[in-house]
Amino acid sequence: MNTPRNFPRADRAFFRRDTVALARLLLGQRLVRQLPDGTRLAGIISETEAYLGPEDKAAHTFGGRHTPRNHAMWLDAGTTYVYFTYGMHHCMNVVAEREGIPQAALLRALVPTEGLGTMQLLRPKARRPEDYCSGPAKLCQALAIDRTLNESDLTTSSDLWIEVLRDHPLPDHQILAGPRVGIGYAEEWVDRPLRFRITPDA
DNA sequence: CCCGTGATTTAT
DNA sequence: TAAATCACGGGG
Numbered sequence: 001m002n003t004p005r006n007f008p009r010a011d012r013a014f015f016r017r018d019t020v021a022l023a024r025l026l027l028g029q030r031l032v033r034q035l036p037d038g039t040r041l042a043g044i045i046s047e048t049e050a051y052l053g054p055e056d057k058a059a060h061t062f063g064g065r066h067t068p069r070n071h072a073m074w075l076d077a078g079t080t081y082v083y084f085t086y087g088m089h090h091c092m093n094v095v096a097e098r099e100g101i102p103q104a105a106l107l108r109a110l111v112p113t114e115g116l117g118t119m120q121l122l123r124p125k126a127r128r129p130e131d132y133c134s135g136p137a138k139l140c141q142a143l144a145i146d147r148t149l150n151e152s153d154l155t156t157s158s159d160l161w162i163e164v165l166r167d168h169p170l171p172d173h174q175i176l177a178g179p180r181v182g183i184g185y186a187e188e189w190v191d192r193p194l195r196f197r198i199t200p201d202a
Numbered sequence: 203c204c205c206g207t208g209a210t211t212t213a214t
Numbered sequence: 215t216a217a218a219t220c221a222c223g224g225g226g
Contacts, residue, residue, distance in 0.1 A: 049221070051221075059221085065211090068210085069210060083210090083221085084208085084209060084210090085208095085209080085210090085220055085221075085222070086206080086207065086208080086209095086220060086222055086223085087206070087207025087208035088206075088207055088223085089220095089222050089223070091221060091222080093221085106221060108221090125223085125224070135222070136222070137222050137223065138222085180221070181221070181222090182220085182221050182222070183221060185219090185220095186221095203225100203226080204224105204225090204226085205223105205224095205225090206222105206224095207220105208220105209219105210219085210220090211218085211219075211220100212216100212217085212218075212219090213215105213216085213217075213218085214215085214216075214217090
């Protein structure tokens, strides 16, 4: 088996940009999770959403709210914001911009590439690899990401990081933008095209 | 379509 | 203190 080539870890400058740009740049990069036993789980980021802070009625920081749960969003770029919802699911965001600007990109899907056997164990209900990471809570389950990883620094953590496979965002024609999922309460923000996907081959 | 499930937030 | 909400996923 060939070991995946070592790509550089995303640094502060990678994350500290406007949130839409980050959400787009994340597409095609590799999210890596290293378990305490050394097992490496990874996948290529294939879907993201941008949450634009105080103005954005869909964002947890809408209106400038700053609560214990969303505190991570107020921290520096490259921090994780992992939250628990519906009594059973975790979702992971990557904080953008600089400290004090509470915006983040939600990771919505990955194409799993490493540690598939372990992912199947972590996702017993999934039938095929395509189902392992095809949703924001699914990918957290598949990579064993929970609140203990909230407020992690992706530039230094040995548990969770992003490897930069490409220095530039995918070309526009390979990115499909559309409305975000599950935010029907967000009024005029409902239809803003802040969801980004790698264009499915057709 | 509906429902589980409980932390978190918001209202009282 | 109590009620409502929820950036979801799975099953029918």
